[in-house]
Amino acid sequence: MQKSPITRSEPDEHGHWGEFGGRYVPETLVAPLDELTNEFMRARQDPNFWGECNQLLRDYCGRPTPLFHARRLTAHAGGAQIYLKREDLLHTGAHKINNAVGQALLARRMGKRRVIAETGAGQHGVATATVCALFGLHCVVYMGAEDVRRQALNVFRMRLLGAEVITVNAGTRTLKDAINEALRDWVTNVDDTYYLLGSALGPHPYPLMVRQFQSVIGREAREEILSVTGKLPRALIACVGGGSNAIGLFHPFIADEQVRLIGVEAGGRGDSLGEHAARFHSGTASGGGQVGVLQGTMSYVLQDTNGQIATTHSISAGLDYSAIGPEHAFLHNSGRAEYIRASDAEALEGFRLCARLEGIIPALETSHAIMPAIRVAHELSRDEVIIINLSGRGDKDVQLVAGLQPQ
Amino acid sequence: MSRIRDTFAELKHTARGGFIPFITAGDPDLVTTELLLIELAAAGADIIELGVPFSDPVADGEVIQRASERALRKGVTLSDVLRCVSNVKQHIEVPIVLFSYLNPLLKFGKDQLAEEAKRTGVDAVLITDLIPEEGGPWITAFHDHGIELIFLVAPTTSNDRLARIAQLASGFIYAVSRSGVTGERNEIPRDAESLVKRARAASDLPIAVGFGISTAEQVRQVWRFADAAVTGSAIVRQIESLADSPDLVARYEAKN
Ligand SMILES: Cc1ncc(COP(=O)(O)O)c(C=O)c1O
Numbered sequence: 117m118q119k120s121p122i123t124r125s126e127p128d129e130h131g132h133w134g135e136f137g138g139r140y141v142p143e144t145l146v147a148p149l150d151e152l153t154n155e156f157m158r159a160r161q162d163p164n165f166w167g168e169c170n171q172l173l174r175d176y177c178g179r180p181t182p183l184f185h186a187r188r189l190t191a192h193a194g195g196a197q198i199y200l201k202r203e204d205l206l207h208t209g210a211h212k213i214n215n216a217v218g219q220a221l222l223a224r225r226m227g228k229r230r231v232i233a234e235t236g237a238g239q240h241g242v243a244t245a246t247v248c249a250l251f252g253l254h255c256v257v258y259m260g261a262e263d264v265r266r267q268a269l270n271v272f273r274m275r276l277l278g279a280e281v282i283t284v285n286a287g288t289r290t291l292k293d294a295i296n297e298a299l300r301d302w303v304t305n306v307d308d309t310y311y312l313l314g315s316a317l318g319p320h321p322y323p324l325m326v327r328q329f330q331s332v333i334g335r336e337a338r339e340e341i342l343s344v345t346g347k348l349p350r351a352l353i354a355c356v357g358g359g360s361n362a363i364g365l366f367h368p369f370i371a372d373e374q375v376r377l378i379g380v381e382a383g384g385r386g387d388s389l390g391e392h393a394a395r396f397h398s399g400t401a402s403g404g405g406q407v408g409v410l411q412g413t414m415s416y417v418l419q420d421t422n423g424q425i426a427t428t429h430s431i432s433a434g435l436d437y438s439a440i441g442p443e444h445a446f447l448h449n450s451g452r453a454e455y456i457r458a459s460d461a462e463a464l465e466g467f468r469l470c471a472r473l474e475g476i477i478p479a480l481e482t483s484h485a486i487m488p489a490i491r492v493a494h495e496l497s498r499d500e501v502i503i504i505n506l507s508g509r510g511d512k513d514v515q516l517v518a519g520l521q522p523q
Numbered sequence: 524m525s526r527i528r529d530t531f532a533e534l535k536h537t538a539r540g541g542f543i544p545f546i547t548a549g550d551p552d553l554v555t556t557e558l559l560l561i562e563l564a565a566a567g568a569d570i571i572e573l574g575v576p577f578s579d580p581v582a583d584g585e586v587i588q589r590a591s592e593r594a595l596r597k598g599v600t601l602s603d604v605l606r607c608v609s610n611v612k613q614h615i616e617v618p619i620v621l622f623s624y625l626n627p628l629l630k631f632g633k634d635q636l637a638e639e640a641k642r643t644g645v646d647a648v649l650i651t652d653l654i655p656e657e658g659g660p661w662i663t664a665f666h667d668h669g670i671e672l673i674f675l676v677a678p679t680t681s682n683d684r685l686a687r688i689a690q691l692a693s694g695f696i697y698a699v700s701r702s703g704v705t706g707e708r709n710e711i712p713r714d715a716e717s718l719v720k721r722a723r724a725a726s727d728l729p730i731a732v733g734f735g736i737s738t739a740e741q742v743r744q745v746w747r748f749a750d751a752a753v754t755g756s757a758i759v760r761q762i763e764s765l766a767d768s769p770d771l772v773a774r775y776e777a778k779n
Pocket of ligand 1: 210211212236237238239240314315316355356357358359360361362433434435479481482507508509
């Protein structure tokens, strides 16, 4: 079944990567999505738009972020040199701000005064609340009740930033349910509202647009690694919730066939449906490995035998989601990228290890990528290089982990 | 000959407006759904929309969301819904439109669904999150089995798009009265009438208006400019309020 890897990953004009992506939405949303697509395509060609965007990324968010040589993690792994792309150093503490800045600029161009967003871990909600404060826009963030509980610090941050946080009590009270509510809000308030979606999912043009705003991560990383080591890395490793930090790092390397692209999904606490968020996991009882439609896009979706969307579990709110961005589905099927999983326990191990060895406390989402990266590095020689996307910092998770720590 | 086309021809002939009630299949259970379908037909429903429960109904307000949850808690599947249609079709003639989100249908398989729909007596299918641009294979599969695929148009739909949708639509056109989710509302927005006018300019198909139509007065209002009115949440809410009662159907009748 080995296919020759693809070196390009561009959707057609309707946002399809092969059979994946597209627009599966109520008719009411077609016009606003068209309007958004047109504005995005215009902005993409507009040097003034990028001028302002890049200036904000630099002066407000702190780009470029460093590529840090993690010597003690490297020694621990006993193989390839491990580098960390430090998105955790950005303003608000995660890669989410890259996309929030870009889309808020679009919202302003479109004259929308009200911005809505969903959030899981709260990082996208905080990023959105932040740019709305900066631009003087009214901000409403939907967040599942379970996530409000486990990411309480971020709820407080959003409110400090002037956002209205609406707790969602439907379903499993996590990211999927927050997106449902945001979509219901948007369909009701299409005229004045901009939906600032936080990951590389949803209907066209979101997966393409979020990738565009996040691929600054991979462009910088490519330049940085070439200037430091003079060669390309053997592997890139990133956690995958909806898939925005991963696609942001991967995209500028798609054509570099020798670079392995490795996404890490949440393996949760077991293999059966409901116990994990590993959409590509095709074990018998996993509910994974199935193509379906959720929240506007065709992709791999965790579901039961009747096509009802399955509940998920992950220790990290940001990976706790039943579907995955459509471009990842395409990269998976084409063989260009590999997807593996890390359990809750492994994520905690990575969280602690990164803190002890590098003095960097990563977000629990990010932590999923650490142990798999160590295994990958271990199998490579010391003159090779791999990059982990350190997508966010773990302050928001310290309290949760403290509650789990053995005394 | 299409039963839906006959129904609208008959309505036109008798200069009546059509009434299209919506209920969620399996709410509160499948036996009650069968009885309700028969009662609704007896009460004069011209077409019935039967909702297939789905875990993530983004186009629905709270009332229909809860109905879906109740049905899913009972484990109701698409096969159950089809069996339910098959059972009642032995007693009633009124056309039945399955109202669903795409994923459960995708999982069932479009060709298998088209076949089963034909066999059980489903007349048409409306898929809330399937726009014509993505609907090609579904249009073909249903067409081959004589099942009509109903498309929605909304106040945000441009005239160009209306014309394109009209080309692909069959049965009737479902005009969404407002930008928003399903749920009872106090008035019919002005948008609805102007949307119906625009849709008439694009298509000869009958036009039904739905979303937020909650009272008999509102139904009559819709009849002034459209061929039929769809009422969902107002009926589903009554079912909910009676759901714990063992003689739901009798009490439902008594109330109406
Ligand atoms: C730090 C961090 N990393 C990763 C994710 C997962 O999202 P994505 O897959 O879109 O990068 C989140 C989401 O909340 C996050 O906060």
